[in-house]
């Protein structure tokens with residue numbers, strides 16, 4: 151289903167982004183991984199190579215729209231076209247909103263919301279030029295719609311990405327470009343662990359909020375992502391697929 155198609159994965163050097171990149175590669179796609187740290191991207195490309203898949207690393211800071219345009223140009227130069235994008239890059243940390251500095255707010259919103267827009271815009275323009283259509287997936291979180299104390303920057307930015315997705319899904323449907331989101335629950339990655347559940351107490355607290363009683367594995371998020379990105383979801387646009395072990399529904403359980 152993904153053979154002869156090229157996908158750009160932001161934040162493809164670690165965690166969920168790496169899992170999605172490897173799953174796309176295993177399904178036959180050519181994968182362009184991007185992020186700020188070349189060594190992490192090179193590791194993903196090496197892992198793609200080990201599974202017989204084709205990938206390249208193009209280090210990019212998604213906060214820089216000019217660099218994002220150059221990323222898409224590099225992908226086209228190497229593979230001839232771009233058929234998909236995964237907006238996965240993110241930054242996060244816990245800070246009460248009242249104490250958050252303007253620069254702290256900006257650091258997260260720039261990566262998550264502005265970066266996702268710059269990447270989406272550049273890739274959609276390329277898809278329009280190609281006349282091929284394509285599929286764009288953004289990784290968000292359920293707090294985009296219910297909010298979350300301690301991460302107002304990320305919650306607001308992810309809400310913006312959801313609104314962007316729904317808006318552009320309508321604008322770009324006539325071009326055959328689908329945009330969707332996926333909202334994973336707590337997922338076992340080094341990045342999220344360091345940012346959000348850095349000690350055993352914090353980790354246990356998060357775990358206690360998940361009715362399924364466990365963290366997700368990044369490969370589970372990748373599997374669901376491939377469904378949304380692929381042709382089996384060809385009539386799905388402007389949607390968000392949640393896989394969170396019931397976390398956001400399970401706010402209160404009577405009788406327990």
Ligand SMILES: CCCCC/C=C/C(=O)SCCNC(=O)CCNC(=O)[C@H](O)C(C)(C)COP(=O)(O)OP(=O)(O)OC[C@H]1O[C@@H](n2cnc3c(N)ncnc32)[C@H](O)[C@@H]1OP(=O)(O)O
Nearest residue numbers: 240241242243244245251253254257291335336341342345
């Ligand atoms: C169900 C679960 C839902 C979870 C959903 C979402 C999960 C995730 O997103 S997990 C992803 C986690 N991964 C990362 O965060 C990796 C990338 N992170 C980073 O690059 C940094 O953490 C970054 C976001 C802070 C950005 O780095 P950089 O641009 O280098 O920014 P600075 O270090 O210069 O800091 C800018 C600004 O932010 C303030 N700040 C940073 N950390 C904290 C903190 N822990 N508490 C309070 N403020 C913080 C920092 O002080 C700077 O502000 P000023 O001091 O005012 O200049």
Ligand SMILES: NC(=O)C1=CN([C@@H]2O[C@H](COP(=O)(O)OP(=O)(O)OC[C@H]3O[C@@H](n4cnc5c(N)ncnc54)[C@H](OP(=O)(O)O)[C@@H]3O)[C@@H](O)[C@H]2O)C=CC1
Nearest residue numbers: 161164165166185186187211212239240336337339341342
């Ligand atoms: N793990 C979880 O529990 C959940 C995660 N998510 C979302 O999943 C996605 C992946 O998170 P996860 O894998 O856990 O965490 P990671 O920290 O592993 O992933 C974040 C990635 O973003 C990249 N990145 C950060 N800033 C930039 C930037 N300015 N430009 C380009 N790339 C950047 C990082 O690479 P580098 O620093 O090298 O640039 C890193 O590879 C994020 O969107 C996150 O919000 C959603 C719900 C739950």
